[in-house]
Amino acid sequence: MAQPSPGPKLASLALIAAVIAAGAGAFAYTAGWFSPDRLTPARLVQAIAPAGGPALGHRRNHAKGICFTGAFEANGNGAELSKAQVFVSGTYPVVGRFNFSTPDPNAADATSRVRGMGLQITTPDGQVWRSAMISPPFFPVATPEAFYALLQASASKAPDAMKSFAAAHPEIAAFGAWAASAPWTASYAEDTYNGLNAFLFIDKSGAAHAVRWSLRPQAAVAPIDHDALAKLGPDHLEQEIAERVGQAPQKWTLVVMLANPGDPTADPSKAWPADRKSVEAGTLVVDKVEAERDGPCRDINFDPTILPDGITVSDDPFPAARSAAYRHSFNLRTAEEKNYPRSDAAQQGTQP
Amino acid sequence: MTRSTRFTLLQRLLHWLMAICILAMLFIGVGMVSTVMPKYVPLLATHKTLGLAILVLALIRIAVRLRSGTPPLPRDLPPPMQLAAKLSHYALYALMIAMPLLGWGMQSAGAYPVVLLGGFHLPAILPPDAGIYTLLKTAHVYLAFAFFALVLLHIAAGLFHALIRRDGVFESMAGGTPRNETAPAK
Ligand code: HEM
Ligand code: HEM
Ligand code: HEM
Numbered sequence: 001m002a003q004p005s006p007g008p009k010l011a012s013l014a015l016i017a018a019v020i021a022a023g024a025g026a027f028a029y030t031a032g033w034f035s036p037d038r039l040t041p042a043r044l045v046q047a048i049a050p051a052g053g054p055a056l057g058h059r060r061n062h063a064k065g066i067c068f069t070g071a072f073e074a075n076g077n078g079a080e081l082s083k084a085q086v087f088v089s090g091t092y093p094v095v096g097r098f099n100f101s102t103p104d105p106n107a108a109d110a111t112s113r114v115r116g117m118g119l120q121i122t123t124p125d126g127q128v129w130r131s132a133m134i135s136p137p138f139f140p141v142a143t144p145e146a147f148y149a150l151l152q153a154s155a156s157k158a159p160d161a162m163k164s165f166a167a168a169h170p171e172i173a174a175f176g177a178w179a180a181s182a183p184w185t186a187s188y189a190e191d192t193y194n195g196l197n198a199f200l201f202i203d204k205s206g207a208a209h210a211v212r213w214s215l216r217p218q219a220a221v222a223p224i225d226h227d228a229l230a231k232l233g234p235d236h237l238e239q240e241i242a243e244r245v246g247q248a249p250q251k252w253t254l255v256v257m258l259a260n261p262g263d264p265t266a267d268p269s270k271a272w273p274a275d276r277k278s279v280e281a282g283t284l285v286v287d288k289v290e291a292e293r294d295g296p297c298r299d300i301n302f303d304p305t306i307l308p309d310g311i312t313v314s315d316d317p318f319p320a321a322r323s324a325a326y327r328h329s330f331n332l333r334t335a336e337e338k339n340y341p342r343s344d345a346a347q348q349g350t351q352p
Numbered sequence: 353m354t355r356s357t358r359f360t361l362l363q364r365l366l367h368w369l370m371a372i373c374i375l376a377m378l379f380i381g382v383g384m385v386s387t388v389m390p391k392y393v394p395l396l397a398t399h400k401t402l403g404l405a406i407l408v409l410a411l412i413r414i415a416v417r418l419r420s421g422t423p424p425l426p427r428d429l430p431p432p433m434q435l436a437a438k439l440s441h442y443a444l445y446a447l448m449i450a451m452p453l454l455g456w457g458m459q460s461a462g463a464y465p466v467v468l469l470g471g472f473h474l475p476a477i478l479p480p481d482a483g484i485y486t487l488l489k490t491a492h493v494y495l496a497f498a499f500f501a502l503v504l505l506h507i508a509a510g511l512f513h514a515l516i517r518r519d520g521v522f523e524s525m526a527g528g529t530p531r532n533e534t535a536p537a538k
Contacts, residue, residue, distance in 0.1 A: 009516055012511075012515035012516050013516070015511070015515065016508050016511045016512060016515065016516075019507065019508075019511060020504050020507065020508050023504055023507070024504060026379070027378065027379065027382065027500060030379050030382050030383045030386075031382035031383070031386055032382075032386035032387075038386060038387070039387075039388050040386045040387070040388065041385070041386075041387075041388055044388055126465075126473050126475075127465070127473070128465040144388055299462075299463060299480060299482045299485075300463055301462070301463075301464070303464075305393050306464070306465060306467075309471040313390075313393055315390075317389070317390050319393070320388065320389065320390045320391070320392045320393045321388040321389075321392075323392060323393060323396075324385075324387065324388045324392045325388065330462070331486075331489060334462070334482040334483075334485055334486050335486045335490075337482055337483060337486075
């Protein structure tokens with residue numbers, strides 16, 4: 001075999017090095033290592049943290065909450081819109097979480113305007129539907145990027161940060177008006193939880209229907225003002241819901257709203273007009289409440305893209321961004337279990 | 353019996369098909385975890401689906417290898433390099449099996465339903481457990497990087513055989529003219 005001369009050999013080595021460098025470079029580029037400005041899940045979640053850093057072991061947002069279990073009683077009306085088994089008349093088990101928007105698991109109830117519910121419904125065919133909904137009737141901003149900008153502006157020390165944010169994102173004004181005027185309630189059982197994001201329901205014929213959904217309380221709503229709520233104490237909401245459900249199951253009606261052609265599906269800061277067709281698909285019955293520390297909702301990620309066959313994401317950019325951010329938050333908090341030990345572990349720790 | 357100087361056609365097809373799939377998986381993996389764009393949702397679904405397809409293909413491939421064997425390495429390849437070639441190939445096979453199992457296992461331990469493209473549901477292979485989730489997720493991520501490093505090394509070695517040693521090893525997988533210049537090791 002002819003010995004190749006050193007010239008071509010060097011050229012070959014250089015070629016091999018170039019191939020490997022190109023491969024490694026493409027990988028690093030895809031991973032975002034050359035793009036410090038890319039909005040990653042880590043940056044989005046980081047931006048929620050308070051100045052003193054996040055509460056380790058807890059959800060990075062909606063950190064204060066309490067678990068519940070119960071059932072979803074489908075009445076069959078939703079089956080015309082979606083082929084998912086969850087809309088076939090029947091009773092399906094539920095795990096959920098009442099919470100409010102805060103990065104601090106010890107925040108006082110009256111400090112947050114936005115209450116939420118995480119919900120998982122499981123059907124016998126093995127499908128799972130997860131959703132995380134909030135009490136405002138629309139979202140403060142139109143895009144995930146704008147949400148990131150809002151977080152940055154609220155954390156900024158620059159005196160006119162919020163002002164220039166509002167100038168660039170005029171949709172925030174409607175949310176400000178809602179927050180200033182909407183009545184408060186003194187119970188998780190009296191709040192409406194709105195999905196806000198638009199999804200597609202796929203019916204048996206394969207046709208897609210753009211929808212948003214809400215859970216409307218069946219309990220009578222007794223509005224109170226902010227100061228009266230604050231006087232009830234920092235943890236009133238959790239005490240009250242535990243007591244209330246202990247006395248009687250609490251119920252919500254699942255209302256599915258259908259978009260008219262042309263209604264905005266990609267912008268949760270714009271509510272659809274109230275006259276849109278809606279379908280009452282069933283009743284959520286909450287019959288047990290448990291503390292989060294050892295509760296069944298603790299290690300669940302209420303990722304809004306976990307959907308049964310018969311529901312898909314729409315052109316709304318939020319569910320994808322939320323899914324990515326919630327995954328990151330879930331990864332962080334599950335890895336920090338020692339900072340939020342279960343009570344059996346905590347007891348073992350105190351009894352030598 | 354004379355041993356062939358090439359991998360069988362089936363082995364070569366599987367090698368190149370899986371090479372494309374695995375490289376795609378590594379890029380999809382690091383791409384999807386660094387984005388919050390709408391493409392995140394289809395990327396993750398593709399990642400899970402292709403990952404499990406790789407598990408199935410890898411099992412078939414190992415069965416085929418047990419039956420068809422491998423062509424011998426050139427006799428003049430120094431023993432440490434022969435060993436490195438063998439061990440790196442075993443490591444690649446191990447990762448093709450381990451990565452999808454870790455992915456499936458961590459999704460199960462994280463209480464996530466495992467739904468593939470087309471709405472296929474896979475059962476959980478582990479009960480929910482946050483500690484196990486963290487462990488498997490960490491392993492999935494670190495081994496993914498080790499996998500990519502090993503693939504780069506493997507490609508460098510393959511090209512080294514093709515361009516510098518010209519000993520027929522590359523052709524044994526690539527097809528083309530079989531090795532006839534160097535006598536195979538017995
Ligand atoms: C891009 C915008 C958003 C970001 C970055 C974000 C971020 C987060 C994060 C990091 C968590 C904690 C997740 C976990 O550890 O499991 C969370 C929880 C939650 N979010 Fe969002 N969120 C966004 C938009 C929304 C929207 C539009 C809604 C309502 C429609 C919402 C409602 C909730 C609720 C109810 C929870 C608590 C869920 C639970 O109980 O586990 N979020 N959010
Ligand atoms: C050959 C098979 C596979 C390869 C090569 C692979 C590779 C990767 C890579 C490179 C990442 C990104 C790691 C990072 O930068 O953080 C990743 C993440 C991930 N993979 Fe895979 N994967 C495979 C199979 C699977 C399977 C079968 C599943 C699920 C059924 C899966 C689920 C995931 C998930 C959920 C993540 C995100 C982890 C996180 O939360 O950070 N993977 N994978
Ligand atoms: C993700 C990508 C790849 C993986 C996972 C992979 C995996 C493997 C494995 C496991 C073997 C051993 C076959 C056996 O002994 O049964 C092998 C052999 C081989 N691969 Fe790859 N491969 C990849 C990409 C490539 C590429 C891009 C090249 C081109 C340079 C290449 C060239 C070769 C050659 C020449 C052999 C034969 C080695 C011998 O004769 O022992 N591979 N590959």
